Amino acid sequence: MSPASRFVIYVLGSLLCGACGSADPCVGVADIMETPQGLILTEDEHQAGWGSSQCFTCHQIWRFHVADCTESMDFDMESINEMVDVEDPSSCTVCHGDNGAHWSADTG
Numbered sequence: 001m002s003p004a005s006r007f008v009i010y011v012l013g014s015l016l017c018g019a020c021g022s023a024d025p026c027v028g029v030a031d032i033m034e035t036p037q038g039l040i041l042t043e044d045e046h047q048a049g050w051g052s053s054q055c056f057t058c059h060q061i062w063r064f065h066v067a068d069c070t071e072s073m074d075f076d077m078e079s080i081n082e083m084v085d086v087e088d089p090s091s092c093t094v095c096h097g098d099n100g101a102h103w104s105a106d107t108g
C-alpha cells in the first residue's frame with residue numbers, strides 16, 4: 001500500500017472515529033415519554049418497526065438503552081438492562097407493549 005493511500009485511510013478513520021467516544025448517545029433518539037402511552041410503543045412513534053415481534057432484527061442490543069434520553073422521568077437504565085433478556089424479544093413487551101405484533105411461541 002502506498003503512503004498516500006495509507007494517509008487517506010488514516011484520515012477517513014479519524015473522521016469516522018470523531019463520532020465515537022465523545023458523541024452524545026441521545027442524539028437522534030426520540031423521547032419515548034412524549035406520548036400519553038409512555039413507554040408503550042404506539043404505531044405513530046414506531047412506524048418503521050410496527051407489527052413486528054423481531055425486535056433484534058433492527059435494534060442491536062449494544063445500541064439501545066445506552067442512556068436515559070427521556071426528559072420527564074429518571075430511569076435507572078442499568079437495572080432495566082438487567083431485566084431485559086437480550087435473547088428473547090418477548091422480554092421487551094413488559095415495558096414497550098406488544099408493538100402491534102402477534103406474539104407466539106414460534107415467532108418469538
Ligand code: HEC
Pocket residue numbers: 029030031032041045046047048049050052053054055056057058059089092093096098099101
Ligand atoms: C423493522 C425494524 C424495526 C423492528 C422490527 C423494531 N423496531 Fe423499534 N424502532 C425502529 C426504528 C427505525 C426506530 C426509530 C424511530 C422510528 O423511526 O420509528 C425504532 C424505535 C424504537 C423505540 C423508541 C421509540 C421512541 O419513540 O422513542 C423503541 C422503544 C423500540 N423501537 C422498541 C422496539 C421493540 C420492543 C421491538 C420489538 C417488539 C422493535 N422496536 C422492533 C425499527 C424497528
Ligand code: HEC
Pocket residue numbers: 029031032039055056059063064065066067068069070075080083084085086088089091092093094095096
Ligand atoms: C423494564 C422496562 C424496559 C424493558 C423490559 C425494555 N425497555 Fe426499552 N426502554 C425502557 C426505557 C425506560 C426507555 C427510555 C430510555 C431511553 O431514552 O433510552 C427505553 C427505550 C428504548 C429504546 C429507544 C431509546 C434507546 O435507548 O435507544 C429502544 C430502541 C428500546 N427501548 C428497545 C427495547 C427492546 C428491544 C427491549 C427488549 C429486548 C426493551 N427495550 C425492553 C425500558 C424498557
